[in-house]
Amino acid sequence: xxxxxxxxxxxxxxxxxxxxxxxxxxxxxxxxxxxxxxxxxxxxxxxxxxxxxxxxxxxxxxxxxxxxxxxxxxxxxxxxxxxxxxxxxxxxxxxxxxxxxxxxxxxxxxxxxxxxxxx
Amino acid sequence: xxxxxxxxxxxxxxxxxxxxxxxxxxxxxxxxxxxxxxxxxxxxxxxxxxxxxxxxxxxxxxxxxxxxxxxxxxxxxxxxxxxxxxxxxxxxxxxxxxxxxxxxxxxxxxxxxxxxxxx
DNA sequence: TTAAATACTTTGAATTTTGTAGTAGAACTA
DNA sequence: TAGTTCTACTACAAAATTCAAAGTATTTAA
Numbered sequence: 001x002x003x004x005x006x007x008x009x010x011x012x013x014x015x016x017x018x019x020x021x022x023x024x025x026x027x028x029x030x031x032x033x034x035x036x037x038x039x040x041x042x043x044x045x046x047x048x049x050x051x052x053x054x055x056x057x058x059x060x061x062x063x064x065x066x067x068x069x070x071x072x073x074x075x076x077x078x079x080x081x082x083x084x085x086x087x088x089x090x091x092x093x094x095x096x097x098x099x100x101x102x103x104x105x106x107x108x109x110x111x112x113x114x115x116x117x118x119x
Numbered sequence: 120x121x122x123x124x125x126x127x128x129x130x131x132x133x134x135x136x137x138x139x140x141x142x143x144x145x146x147x148x149x150x151x152x153x154x155x156x157x158x159x160x161x162x163x164x165x166x167x168x169x170x171x172x173x174x175x176x177x178x179x180x181x182x183x184x185x186x187x188x189x190x191x192x193x194x195x196x197x198x199x200x201x202x203x204x205x206x207x208x209x210x211x212x213x214x215x216x217x218x219x220x221x222x223x224x225x226x227x228x229x230x231x232x233x234x235x236x237x238x
Numbered sequence: 239t240t241a242a243a244t245a246c247t248t249t250g251a252a253t254t255t256t257g258t259a260g261t262a263g264a265a266c267t268a
Numbered sequence: 269t270a271g272t273t274c275t276a277c278t279a280c281a282a283a284a285t286t287c288a289a290a291g292t293a294t295t296t297a298a
Binding site: 142158159160163171172174175191194195196197198199 | 242243244245246247248249254
């Protein structure tokens with residue numbers, strides 16, 4: 001979303017849209033939250049269907065927004081772990097009702113075992 | 120998101136992504152929820168920045184998904200009112216924590232008076 | 239006769255997201 | 269020694285989404 005600082009009226013949701021209101025935003029936050037820590041390739045397979053470039057760019061966005069933290073281990077082959085920051089964990093908490101709504105019977109079908117895990 | 124009915128694993132959030140995980144999805148649901156009923160042009164000005172074609176297509180999507188209801192009055196000039204369905208209202212309820220998180224100090228700035236209104 | 243009002247649609251361009259393939263560098267394998 | 273494997277990405281062109289601007293339909297008001 002383009003900068004609207006000159007716009008007349010903005011809605012409180014505006015700020016989230018760029019990160020949350022994207023196709024994979026909620027999924028990624030939730031997925032990391034479910035597992036605590038996740039590596040890039042683990043995310044790739046959990047989020048079946050995302051492209052590597054999209055995932056990489058989302059992770060960078062989230063890191064810049066301080067929603068997730070990235071830990072790089074100096075190994076070969078490389079090892080990188082992503083986890084939620086405090087702020088990210090708060091966001092995930094706020095997303096839970098949405099996930100519950102989505103999983104509710106009559107709304108959408110759950111096809112797998114990758115469900116809501118509250119720590 | 121493409122049909123993944125043949126995919127191995129889907130996440131419960133998958134189903135919402137196409138509607139909610141779009142740039143204006145949450146904004147529109149929240150906006151209609153805030154006002155009860157809204158006309159097309161009212162939505163256009165509340166959601167400063169959206170293009171008419173995008174709004175029209177989102178409204179059609181939401182109608183098809185039975186998240187909103189459309190009432191057409193036979194008048195000239197025309198008059199059309201959009202409101203949330205029961206399912207839409209449930210969704211909005213589920214979004215409220217997210218809105219609250221977003222409005223929280225330190226997360227994002229609120230620029231206008233168009234805030235959370237709970238019925 | 240012209241303008242105003244509303245809810246859109248149409249068009250082509252700009253922006254985002256996607257899929258496929260490729261890169262780096264050490265270690266293991268033949 | 270040469271080739272393969274492993275992981276976390278990047279590059280790039282193609283596909284999908286969103287954009288702005290202009291146009292459509294219809295009746296009443298000036």
